[in-house]
Amino acid sequence: xxxxxxxxxxxxxxxxxxxxxxxxLPPMTRITLRGExxxxxxxxxxxxxxxxxxxxxxxxxxxxxxLWLGPDEWLLLAPEQAGxxxxxxxxxxxxxxxxxxxxxxxxxxEVRGTAGxxxxxxxxxxxxxxxxxxxxxxxxxxxxxxxxxxxxREPELFHVECWRSFxxxxxxxxxxxxxxxxx
Amino acid sequence: MxxxxxxxxxxxxxxxxxxxxxxxxxxDPSLSSDAAWGAFLYARSNTRGVIAxxxxxxxxxxxxxxxxxxxxxxxxxxxxxxxxxxxxxxxDAATRRQLGDVAPDQSVAATEAAR
Ligand SMILES: [Zn+2]
Numbered sequence: 001x002x003x004x005x006x007x008x009x010x011x012x013x014x015x016x017x018x019x020x021x022x023x024x025l026p027p028m029t030r031i032t033l034r035g036e037x038x039x040x041x042x043x044x045x046x047x048x049x050x051x052x053x054x055x056x057x058x059x060x061x062x063x064x065x066x067l068w069l070g071p072d073e074w075l076l077l078a079p080e081q082a083g084x085x086x087x088x089x090x091x092x093x094x095x096x097x098x099x100x101x102x103x104x105x106x107x108x109x110e111v112r113g114t115a116g117x118x119x120x121x122x123x124x125x126x127x128x129x130x131x132x133x134x135x136x137x138x139x140x141x142x143x144x145x146x147x148x149x150x151x152x153r154e155p156e157l158f159h160v161e162c163w164r165s166f167x168x169x170x171x172x173x174x175x176x177x178x179x180x181x182x183x
Numbered sequence: 184m185x186x187x188x189x190x191x192x193x194x195x196x197x198x199x200x201x202x203x204x205x206x207x208x209x210x211d212p213s214l215s216s217d218a219a220w221g222a223f224l225y226a227r228s229n230t231r232g233v234i235a236x237x238x239x240x241x242x243x244x245x246x247x248x249x250x251x252x253x254x255x256x257x258x259x260x261x262x263x264x265x266x267x268x269x270x271x272x273x274x275d276a277a278t279r280r281q282l283g284d285v286a287p288d289q290s291v292a293a294t295e296a297a298r
Contacts, residue, residue, distance in 0.1 A: 055191055055244070070244035071191050125184070125196040142198055142242045 020115040020183050022174045024167070025108035025159070031076040031085050032069075035097025040074060043099070046091040047076055058138035058151050067138040067151055075149060075161070077108075106149075107167040109160040111174060115181060116158050120150070122177030130155055144173045185257070189240045190248045190264045203237035206249040207269060230254060235269050238262075 033043055033051070040051040049061035051074045058067040067075040078084060085101035092099050111120060117128035123144035126133060138151035146169055149161035162170045185197040205227045214220050228234065234254055239247045251260040251270060261270050 055193075070246055073245065125198055139192065140243050140245070141195075147242050 018113070018115040018118075018183075020111065020113035020119050020178050020181070022109065022111050022119070022171065022178060024171065025110050027080055028103065028108060029076075029078045029081050029084050030101070030103045030106055030161075031078075031088060032100050032102050033074045033076065033088075033092070033097055034072055035092065036072065039092050039097030043074075043076075043088055043092050043097065046088050047078075049076075051076075056137050056139050058136055058153075060136075060153070065151075067149065069138075069140055069149065077159075105164060106161045107164050109162065109167070109171060109174065111158040111160060112156060114156055115178075115183065116156055119174060119177045119181060119183075120158060120160075122180065123173050124148075124150065126150070128152075143170055146170050146173075185259060187238065187250070187259055188262050189243060189246075190262050191244045191246055192240060195240065195243055199240060199242040201239045201241045203239050203247060206235040206237045233260060237265075 033040065035043075037053055040053070044050045044066065047064060047066065049064045049066045050059050051066045052059045052068050055068060055071070058065055064076070064078045067077065069075050076088075080103075085099060089099040117133075120143070121128055124141055126139070126141055133152055135152050135155055138149065140147060140149050142148065143150075143160070143162070146162055146166040148170060151159040151161075153159050160170065160174075186194045187197055187200050188194045189200075208223070208227075210223060211219075214223060231254060233251055236250050236252055237247055238250045239245070247265050248262055249265060249267070249269070250262045252258065253260060263270060
């Protein structure tokens with residue numbers, strides 16, 4: 001069966017050079033913004049990365065990134081920096097937006113390698129083909145029984161965010177999927 | 184699994200959504216009798232055919248939206264943002280024929296006539 005041999009070629013590390021590595025990312029500063037487009041514009045100026053008004057878009061500027069999560073919701077990621085949330089909140093008119101520091105609520109996981117999408121698809125129902133889920137696309141979705149934020153940073157590099165208490169579960173699911181794929 | 188077109192995110196797997204009851208149920212602040220209040224809380228159309236429902240893209244953009252779904256075939260005919268009017272039913276019937284859905288539409292017609 002042609003299909004089975006294709007799957008085997010995709011999955012078997014012996015047959016191909018497919019790789020995947022999965023691991024926790026170092027702590028970082030995370031901020032959520034719920035607000036109107038003008039608040040998002042103001043926050044983008046202070047954060048020095050534009051908050052995309054376009055759905056499912058992540059905008060990375062250096063080590064900082066602004067991820068669209070909903071029509072009035074963004075997740076800002078940056079290297080650890082005390083006081084970032086306060087300076088953004090000061091810039092953002094409270095009447096039009098709500099800024100929350102959620103740095104310790106979430107944990108970042110990196111999935112890197114040619115088999116990254118295959119391993120993620122063990123628990124995520126989205127089409128992760130590069131055409132359907134291109135570089136720069138981000139969304140909240142599900143991984144097995146946990147809610148995650150998924151962001152494709154490079155063709156073979158995914159950033160996964162999950163809530164802290166789910167982190168061992170999410171990492172476990174990904175590692176098990178990776179073992180099931182033969183890595 | 185159904186593919187549900189979120190008005191914000193596009194077609195997404197059913198797993199990411201939560202059903203949230205019938206749409207366009209309006210709370211009338213002037214309701215004074217227990218019967219009217221009870222009807223607002225509990226009486227639903229329970230339509231056999233096309234029904235407007237609220238759905239939430241819970242594991243996605245998080246937004247509530249409305250959805251026309253056929254309770255006979257489970258076809259999702261159209262989704263639209265909260266606050267927008269329910270799309271024209273005539274159009275829905277055409278869509279239903281297009282989808283090859285041959286279920287009789289009498290109960291829908293009766294429900295619409297009663298409004
Ligand atoms: Zn959505």
